Structures are given as C-alpha cells and as structure tokens.
Amino acid sequence: MKRIPVYLLVLGVIGTVYTFLSPDAERFMTPELARIVYWHLPCAFITTGFVIAMAWQGFQYMRTKSLKVDVKQAACLEQAAIFAPLTLFTGMIFSRVQWGSFWHWDPKQTGFLFVVLLMGAAVALRSAFQDEHKRAASSAAYSIALLIPFIFLTFVYDRLPNVPSVHPSSTIAKGEMDAWYGFGVLGMFVIITLFAYWLYSQRVAAGNLGLEAADYNGQDNDDRSYTAPTGVVKSVDVQQDD
Amino acid sequence: MNSGWLESALTVFRKEWRSEMRSKHGLAVGGLFAVLISVALGFATKNQEPDPMLLAGMLTSGLLFAAVTIIPRIFIAEEEQGTFTLLRAMAEPSAALFGKMLYSTIQMIVTAGVMTALFVELAHVRVADPLFLVLGAFFSALSLATSMSLCGALVLGAANRWLLAGAIGLPLLLPTSVLSTLCLAQGFGSGVVNTSSSIQALVGLAGLTMAFLGLGPLLAPGLWGVEPADNLTQDVAESTEQPSS
Secondary structure: OOOHHHHHHHHHHHHHHHHHHOOOOOOOOOHHHHHHHHHHHHHHHHHHHHHHHHHHHHHHHHHHOOHHHHHHHHHHHHHHHHHHHHHHHHHHHHHHHHHOOOOOOOHHHHHHHHHHHHHHHHHHHHHOOOOHHHHHHHHHHHHHHOHHHHHHHHHHHHHOOOOOOOOOOOOOOOOOOOHHHHHHHHHHHHHHHHHHHHHHHHHHHHHHHHHHHHHHHHHHHHHHOOOOOOOOOOOOOOOOOO | OOHHHHHHHHHHHHHHHHHHHHHOHHHHHHHHHHHHHHHHHHHHOOOOOOOHHHHHHHHHHHHHHHHHHHHHHHHHHHHHHOOHHHHHHHOOHHHHHHHHHHHHHHHHHHHHHHHHHHHHHHOOOOOOOHHHHHHHHHHHHHHHHHHHHHHHHHOOOOOOHHHHHHHHHHHHOHHHHHHHHHHHHHHOOOOOOOHHHHHHHHHHHHHHHHHHHHHHHHHHHHHHOOOOHHHHHHHHHHHHOOOOO
C-alpha cells in the first residue's frame, strides 16, 4: 500500500512523456498545444463520475443514516471540487490556443463554470452545519438535487436549439481522434482516475479514522475515569501587582 | 400518496396562508421587492430599446433574485419563531414540505405577475407574443418556487442560513433561468428564438418544476427526521409550555 504513490508517480511520468512524444494534432490553430486534451478530457470525465457517485452516496446516506457513508460522500464532493476547476482551467487554456481567448461564453465552458459554482455551493453548505448528522443529511439532499442542474448543464445546455457552441462534443463518439490521441487520452484517463481514486480512498480512510477516534475517546474516558493532564484547574490572576 | 398525507399537506398550506393573511408582512415585503426590482430594471432601460433577449434576461434575473429573497423566508421563519418543531409534530416532513412548496408557488406566481406587468409598463417593452410571456413568467415562477423551497428546507439549522440559501440556490436555479430567458425572449419578440424552441423551453420549465416538486417531499424525511422521536416529543412539550408567571 505504501508503494502506491510511487507506482502512480511512475505511471504519471510515462503518461506525460507519451503526451510529448505524440505528433502534433492536425486541424488545430496551434497544433503542438492541442496536447492539453490529454489532461482536459480525463478531468471532465472524472468530475462527472464523482458528481454522480456523490449523488449515489447521498442516496445511500438517506437510506442508512451512516456517517461512514457521509465520509464517502464528502470525499466524492472534495474530489469533484478539485477536478471541476481543473477541467475549467485546462479548458480555458484550450480555448486560448484554439479560439484565441481564454473565455468565450461557449455553452460548454459556461456550463462547466456553473458546475464549479455548484461544487462551491455544496462545500459551503457542508461547512455551515455544526451537527454532523444535520450536515450529512443536508449535504446528501443537496447532492441528489444538484444532479438535475448538473445533467442539464453538462449534457443538455450546449445541445439546445439557439445555443450555438464551438466546443466539439462528439469527437470520441464519432471516432474522429487518431490512434495516438485516442490511446493517449484513454491512457491518461486511466492514470488520472487511479490517482483520483487513491486520493479518494485516502480521504475516506482518514474520515473513518476520525469517526473511530471520536468513538474511542468516549470509551477511554468512561472505562478508566481518566482525565487529561491539560486544562485549567484553578484560575490564575495574570495581572501584576503594583 | 394517501388522503391523510394530502390533508396534512393542505393543512400546512392553510396554516401558511392564514398566518400570512394575518400579518401580511411577507406579502408586503415580497411585493415591495418586486416593485423595486421592476423600477430598477425599468430605469436601466430608460429611453432605450434593448434587444428582446436582453430584456428577457433582465426580467429573468429579477425573478431569480425575487425567488432567492422571498421563498427561503417561508422556511427560515419557522425556525426563528421557534415553531419548526411544532410543525414537524403536526405533519409528516414530506407533507409539511409539500404544503410549504404549494404556498411558495402561490406567492411566487403573484410576485412574478406583478413584476412582469410592472416591467412591461415601466420599460415600455413591446410584447410580441403575450401568451409566451404569460406562460413563461408562470412556469418560471413555478420552477423557481419549487427549487428554492428545497433550498430553504436544506438550510434550516445552518449558520448564516439567509445568505446560504441564496448561495446554494442560485447555482441550482441556473437551468431555470436559461429556459426562462428563452421563453420570455419569444414573448418579447426575439428573432433569434423560434416558437418550437420556446415550447421546448416551456416543457423544460414544467419538467424542472415536476422534478423539484417530487424530489422535495422525497428528501424531506431524511432532512427533517434526523432527531430521535423522544427528543422531538420533549421539544414539542417545551415549545408549547406556557410561562408560569
């Protein structure tokens, strides 16, 4: 288990070297900078995956009321809150090199900005509750509810009539990617997904340890009648005598 | 859905209606807010002829902020007055939320009607298709009210809940605002939007309304039923206890 970060690092280096060895993409304004898609596409897919997983964990929490499920849901939210801005920023770089400016108000771009805002709102909601069960319940309900605007913004908005988009959305489906780029995007998707899953599992493990520590502390005090050596036992006058 | 559940929901709706009719505070503040937004928007378009799409966007923004300001009050007021526990004891969480959602839709429809009429009058807007304008405002109000009701229910017990309701509500309302703009633009005679896409937008707004109307009561037991029943009974006893002096 301790070697997983090392393996991920090696895979990441191999993936990065591959992206630089691949030939320049055709039909791009700045062909050599089209390599940003190796990072941009996996980040978008991973964000989508974590948002759906977050809603699923929210549903599971509503069913079980288990704080361990809430830990998983929080971990999904945090991962989505990391990868959504990464998608947005890599997309902005792509927009700059392909279409000439960082921001175009393209429906796909705008839609993902709103997804970032949704993630920000979900994080804000989690941080507003003291009670852990209320926090978990509200967060779970919001995770399920935000699936409606998320699906609209990601899959519907840019396909609406009268909403023109320059963002390609069917390159993979139509098989328009050449072998270098197809394999590269798939490979980077696997590598970044493994990295994201490792981060997620670390966060879940830390959260579960936190829950267990909270339980253990209570037992420790009850069983041994042990009082901590810290804390104020007698008031002290800190004013100096004249 | 059984008749007892529906009766509970309607009881909550009647309670909201009566308490509102008694003080009229919420209606007055909501109405004032609608007038202020309409005046501000009308002033911004003074002596100009903005594009119908821009007009639709302005009216949608007004409706959006009206919903964010008015609807959470219906939920947060219960907690601030200390009557929330009593409400939960009176009706199932899903019925209570549904009753409040019904009331919030009525209030939002009235607000949207006032705002749209004032906006058209003050901004000297030419209405090309009154049917789409009315239907657009009506379905926008429904969709905004149901989704903001869910947000109002979510923030109960949170710190800074007034602010938080807006912060979590606005991203959730974005699909509504997009569809609402498309629909209202047809009403203002935008050449960019055609009738079929406006009908699609109307159907989308109705779909969003149905989604949140169904989702709210489904999530309510999980949201409001987190405390053990013993605590609830104790809380109700404390909240209904009369002071001895």
